[in-house]
Amino acid sequence: MFQRNLVIAFGVATMLILAVLVSGSDAKSLAGFPQPQVHQSSSGVLSLTLQATIARNLVRDPTTGETRLIETPTYNGTIPGPTLRAKPGDSLEILLINDLPSNPLGQRMGGFPHDPYSTNLHTHGLTVSPQGISDNVLRLMEPGTSNPVRVEIPPDHPSGTFWYHPHKHGSVSFQLFGGMAGFLIIGGGPGTLDSVPEVKSAREVLMAFQEIRTDKNGRLPFVNPAATQLGTDGNNPGLWTTLANGNFYITTNGITNPTLRMSPGEVQRWRLLNAASGATLVVALEDHGLHIIANDGITVPNMQTLAPGQPYVLGTGQRADVLVKAGAPGVYRLQALDPAASPGWSVVSASGIDPAPRNVRFSLDLPTPTFPVTLATIVVSGRPRDMPLPAGPLPVPTALPSIETMLSTPPNVVRKIAFEICGQRVFMQPLASRLPTCGFYFDRYDVNYWGGTNFTSLNMMRDGDDAGTPSPDPAEPLVDFQKEALFTHDKPLFDDMFVGNFEEWTVVNRSFSDHTFHIHQNPFLVTHVNGKPLPVPEWNDTMIVPAAQPQPGANPVNINEAMFGSLTFRTHFDPDTVGSFVMHCHVLNHEDIGMMQRLEIQDRHGSPAVAGRRNLAQHKH
Numbered sequence: 001m002f003q004r005n006l007v008i009a010f011g012v013a014t015m016l017i018l019a020v021l022v023s024g025s026d027a028k029s030l031a032g033f034p035q036p037q038v039h040q041s042s043s044g045v046l047s048l049t050l051q052a053t054i055a056r057n058l059v060r061d062p063t064t065g066e067t068r069l070i071e072t073p074t075y076n077g078t079i080p081g082p083t084l085r086a087k088p089g090d091s092l093e094i095l096l097i098n099d100l101p102s103n104p105l106g107q108r109m110g111g112f113p114h115d116p117y118s119t120n121l122h123t124h125g126l127t128v129s130p131q132g133i134s135d136n137v138l139r140l141m142e143p144g145t146s147n148p149v150r151v152e153i154p155p156d157h158p159s160g161t162f163w164y165h166p167h168k169h170g171s172v173s174f175q176l177f178g179g180m181a182g183f184l185i186i187g188g189g190p191g192t193l194d195s196v197p198e199v200k201s202a203r204e205v206l207m208a209f210q211e212i213r214t215d216k217n218g219r220l221p222f223v224n225p226a227a228t229q230l231g232t233d234g235n236n237p238g239l240w241t242t243l244a245n246g247n248f249y250i251t252t253n254g255i256t257n258p259t260l261r262m263s264p265g266e267v268q269r270w271r272l273l274n275a276a277s278g279a280t281l282v283v284a285l286e287d288h289g290l291h292i293i294a295n296d297g298i299t300v301p302n303m304q305t306l307a308p309g310q311p312y313v314l315g316t317g318q319r320a321d322v323l324v325k326a327g328a329p330g331v332y333r334l335q336a337l338d339p340a341a342s343p344g345w346s347v348v349s350a351s352g353i354d355p356a357p358r359n360v361r362f363s364l365d366l367p368t369p370t371f372p373v374t375l376a377t378i379v380v381s382g383r384p385r386d387m388p389l390p391a392g393p394l395p396v397p398t399a400l401p402s403i404e405t406m407l408s409t410p411p412n413v414v415r416k417i418a419f420e421i422c423g424q425r426v427f428m429q430p431l432a433s434r435l436p437t438c439g440f441y442f443d444r445y446d447v448n449y450w451g452g453t454n455f456t457s458l459n460m461m462r463d464g465d466d467a468g469t470p471s472p473d474p475a476e477p478l479v480d481f482q483k484e485a486l487f488t489h490d491k492p493l494f495d496d497m498f499v500g501n502f503e504e505w506t507v508v509n510r511s512f513s514d515h516t517f518h519i520h521q522n523p524f525l526v527t528h529v530n531g532k533p534l535p536v537p538e539w540n541d542t543m544i545v546p547a548a549q550p551q552p553g554a555n556p557v558n559i560n561e562a563m564f565g566s567l568t569f570r571t572h573f574d575p576d577t578v579g580s581f582v583m584h585c586h587v588l589n590h591e592d593i594g595m596m597q598r599l600e601i602q603d604r605h606g607s608p609a610v611a612g613r614r615n616l617a618q619h620k621h
C-alpha cells in the first residue's frame with residue numbers, strides 16, 4: 001500500500017565539515033562517523049549566525065546505490081545544523097538570517113498551512129524566557145530579514161541534551177523535512193552528570209535522527225493547496241500529496257547508517273535526538289542494553305538499564321542520553337524497529353508500563369520506511385578495555401524541585417488536556433462512532449477558517465474540562481464549548497497559570513493515533529501512564545501520549561467505546577518562564593494544522609505577561 005523506498009542519505013556538506021573537525025583525540029575513534037560542526041560559548045557568550053537557506057546536499061539510495069542531489073531548507077547549509085554548546089549562565093546571541101525565498105503569492109490562508117519560508121527559532125527544552133527576542137515561537141522572521149535572538153540561560157539551568165529548530169506555526173513540518181534542526185547542549189560542572197567519573201571518561205557521540213523528504217527531483221515542495229484533509233483518502237486530497245511519490249531518508253547526523261567504532265568493553269555516552277518531523281523511533285542496539293542516564297536532558301536519579309536488544313521509544317522531539325558498553329568484537333546495528341510490530345517492547349517510558357504497538361497516523365501520503373531501519377552500524381574491534389558504568393545514584397538537577405517536593409506539594413490547579421481527532425475517514429464518519437465534540441467544531445472551523453476550501457481533519461488539543469452542554473441534535477450532541485480546540489494566537493487556553501505554582505495535568509488521548517505531547521519552557525514529571533503509576537516518576541519535556549485502545553473485536557472501531565490513553569504529570573512554573581509560549585503535539589504535521597495551544601504564565605500579581613509579537617527587532621537586509 002505504501003511505497004517503500006527508504007534511501008540512504010549522504011550529506012556532503014556534513015562530510016566536508018567533518019574533514020575540518022576531525023582532529024586531535026577524537027579523530028581516531030570517530031573517523032567515519034559524522035559529528036555536526038560545534039560552536040562553543042566563550043566568556044559567557046555563544047555568538048553565531050544561523051542562516052536559514054536552501055542548500056544542496058548529496059543523498060544515496062541504499063537499495064539502488066544511486067546518489068542524488070537534494071535541495072532543501074537548512075541551517076548554514078548542513079543537515080543537521082551546527083551543534084551549539086553553552087553553559088548555565090551563558091547567553092546565546094544568535095543572528096538568524098532568513099535567506100529563504102519569498103513566500104508564494106495567492107496562498108490559501110487562515111488555519112491552513114501557509115508562508116513556508118517564514119521562520120523563527122525555538123530552544124527546545126530550555127527553561128528560559130519565552131518573551132521578546134528570547135525563545136519566542138510566536139515571533140515571525142520573514143524571508144530577507146536578519147533577526148537577533150538573545151537567550152539568557154539561567155545560572156542554575158540543568159546541564160543536558162537540548163536542541164533547536166524552527167517553530168513557525170504552519171511550516172514547521174516542512175522546514176524539518178529539509179533538515180532544519182541542531183543540537184543545543186548545556187555543559188555541566190561539578191555536581192552534574194558531566195562530572196560523574198564514569199560518564200566523564202566515556203567518549204561522547206551525538207546522534208541526531210532526522211526524516212528528510214523531497215519530491216522525485218530532490219526539491220522540497222510545500223503542501224497541496226487543494227488539500228481537503230490531512231492524508232489522502234479516496235478522492236479527497238491530503239496535505240502532502242506533493243511528497244506522495246517522493247524520496248525520503250532517515251539520517252543520523254545527515255548520513256544514513258554511518259559506522260561507529262568501539263573497543264570491546266569501551267563505554268560511550270550517546271546523546272540521541274529524534275529530530276524527525278513525525279516518525280516515532282523505537283531504537284534498539286543489537287545484543288546490547290542501553291543504560292539511560294538522562295531523559296530530555298534531565299539526569300535520572302538512578303541509571304536505568306534495558307535488557308540487551310530492548311528498544312527505547314523516542315517520540316519526535318525526545319532525547320535520551322545513554323551509556324553503551326561494547327560487548328565482544330563484532331558488528332552490531334543500531335536500529336529503529338517497526339513501531340507497529342514490537343508490542344512487547346514499545347513502552348512510552350522506561351517504566352515498562354503498558355507496552356503496546358506504537359501508531360502515529362502521520363499522513364497517508366508520506367512513504368513509510370521498511371523496518372527495521374539501520375540508524376548506525378557499530379563495529380566493535382581492537383584491544384579490549386573494561387570501562388566501568390556508574391554504580392550509585394546520579395546527580396539530579398538542583399534547579400528543578402526534587403521529585404519528593406513535586407509529589408508532596410498539593411497542586412494549585414488540576415487540569416485536563418484532550419487530544420481529539422475528527423475526520424472523514426470511513427470509520428470516523430458515522431455519528432455514533434465519532435467524538436461528541438466533532439459536530440460543534442466542524443461548524444466552528446468552517447470553509448472560511450480553512451482559507452476558502454473545506455478541510456475536514458480536525459486535530460484538536462482542547463481544555464478537557466471545557467465540557468460543553470448536551471443538545472438533542474444527534475449531529476451535535478454537545479454544544480457551546482467555551483474555548484478554541486485548534487491553535488489561536490489570540491488567547492491563552494487558561495487565564496490562571498501563575499509563576500511558582502505547582503500543577504497536576506492529565507493529558508488524554510481520544511484518538512487511535514499516538515500524539516507526542518510537548519510543552520515549552522517547563523519540563524514535567526510524569527507520574528502515571530494510562531492511569532497506572534510509574535515505579536519512578538520521570539522528568540520529560542516531550543512524551544508520547546498512548547493512543548486509545550479499541551474495544552476488543554470491535555469492527556468498525558468506535559472511539560467512544562475505546563480505552564483512552566493518558567499521561568498524568570506534575571509541573572512547576574519557573575520564575576524565568578513568565579510570558580506566552582505553547583504546548584502542542586510534536587508530530588509536526590498535526591501541530592501545523594492546529595494541534596497546539598498558547599499558554600501564558602503570569603507573574604505573582606496577575607498582571608498579564610507580554611504577548612509574543614510586539615516590539616521585535618527584525619531588520620531588512
Ligand SMILES: [Cu+2]
Nearest residue numbers: 515585587590
Ligand atoms: Cu498528534
